[in-house]
Amino acid sequence: MYSFEKIKSHYGFTNGDVRNLEQLRPVMERNVVDFVTEFYGFVKNLSDSDKFLKNDTIIRRHQDSLKVWFLRLFCGNYNRRYFDELEKVGLAHVKINLPAHYVNTAMHFVKSYVHDTINKEFKDLEECAFLERSVGKILDMNLDIFTSTYIEEEKKFFLSQRLESYLIQFANRFTYGLNLLLVGGLVIMGIGVMWLFTYDVMHVLDGNVEKALLRTLGSLLMLWVVIELMETEVKHLKGGKFKIKVFISVALVAVIRKILVTSLKTDAVEAQLSLVAAVAVLGVVYWLIAKVDG
Numbered sequence: 597m598y599s600f601e602k603i604k605s606h607y608g609f610t611n612g613d614v615r616n617l618e619q620l621r622p623v624m625e626r627n628v629v630d631f632v633t634e635f636y637g638f639v640k641n642l643s644d645s646d647k648f649l650k651n652d653t654i655i656r657r658h659q660d661s662l663k664v665w666f667l668r669l670f671c672g673n674y675n676r677r678y679f680d681e682l683e684k685v686g687l688a689h690v691k692i693n694l695p696a697h698y699v700n701t702a703m704h705f706v707k708s709y710v711h712d713t714i715n716k717e718f719k720d721l722e723e724c725a726f727l728e729r730s731v732g733k734i735l736d737m738n739l740d741i742f743t744s745t746y747i748e749e750e751k752k753f754f755l756s757q758r759l760e761s762y763l764i765q766f767a768n769r770f771t772y773g774l775n776l777l778l779v780g781g782l783v784i785m786g787i788g789v790m791w792l793f794t795y796d797v798m799h800v801l802d803g804n805v806e807k808a809l810l811r812t813l814g815s816l817l818m819l820w821v822v823i824e825l826m827e828t829e830v831k832h833l834k835g836g837k838f839k840i841k842v843f844i845s846v847a848l849v850a851v852i853r854k855i856l857v858t859s860l861k862t863d864a865v866e867a868q869l870s871l872v873a874a875v876a877v878l879g880v881v882y883w884l885i886a887k888v889d890g
């Protein structure tokens with residue numbers, strides 16, 4: 597980014613401009629509340645602006661910052677600190693991913709607002725034009741800094757921007773490929789569980805109905821888990837949030853199935869107790885995660 601002296605000289609910003617802006621200060625101080633109201637009337641009409649101005653706290657904070665920024669346009673002291681502050685404002689917008697287009701249109705509104713105010717307050721047309729020229733320069737310099745922060749942020753890279761963007765693209769595709777592989781694996785697992793289910797049902801033919809029913813129940817639980825895993829994975833591939841609680845449900849079902857199987861052996865009481873304790877712990881973890889995850 598250029599030094600603030602260079603920026604001022606590129607815009608032909610002179611002491612005359614400083615005096616003009618200072619002359620406008622009392623007028624703008626009288627209009628600052630109206631400015632913020634009008635600014636918000638304009639911004640509210642921009643589509644999706646509520647995505648950024650999410651709640652009353654943010655709006656109030658933004659309105660206060662806006663007042664300070666507006667009055668500083670006419671402060672008469674355009675030193676390094678002034679430009680550093682502008683960079684911070686630019687970065688605040690970059691940080692929330694506010695499209696640069698919004699800042700440009702809002703700045704267009706500010707320019708019209710200040711011009712209208714000057715025309716209302718000053719009758720001499722030549723004087724109006726003279727004052728408007730200075731306002732134009734300071735607003736253009738502001739927009740220049742705001743836009744530069746977007747470009748500077750885009751330029752951040754470690755070795756080569758091109759190489760890094762290829763690498764990121766490749767990593768993205770690779771991850772997508774791995775996810776598809778995972779879906780394939782889950783489909784095979786689903787088929788495996790269905791086979792297990794049939795195998796367990798076959799135990800009825802041996803005459804051992806209790807064993808067959810308990811084992812079948814276990815494999816049904818596993819089938820349910822595979823379905824859950826597959827659903828989560830497909831939703832994730834479509835851009836949804838990944839639900840960690842599914843992993844806990846896998847562990848829960850695995851332990852429950854083990855309990856069902858060991859319950860057939862009368863001498864495995866100790867093993868059963870530890871499995872019940874594991875289910876209790878996993879149940880609590882599942883409940884806690886479900887509360888947070890929703």
Ligand code: HEM
Nearest residue numbers: 645648649654657658661662665684685688698699702703
């Ligand atoms: C001329 C145009 C604009 C100016 C001069 C401006 C000014 C400012 C200032 C001074 C800040 C505070 C920066 C800091 O914390 O250091 C800020 C932050 C912010 N701006 Fe703007 N803004 C403009 C346009 C917009 C637009 C169009 C939107 C939304 C549609 C927007 C949304 C925000 C938000 C969400 C923050 C962060 C608020 C917070 O959480 O504190 N701004 N802006």
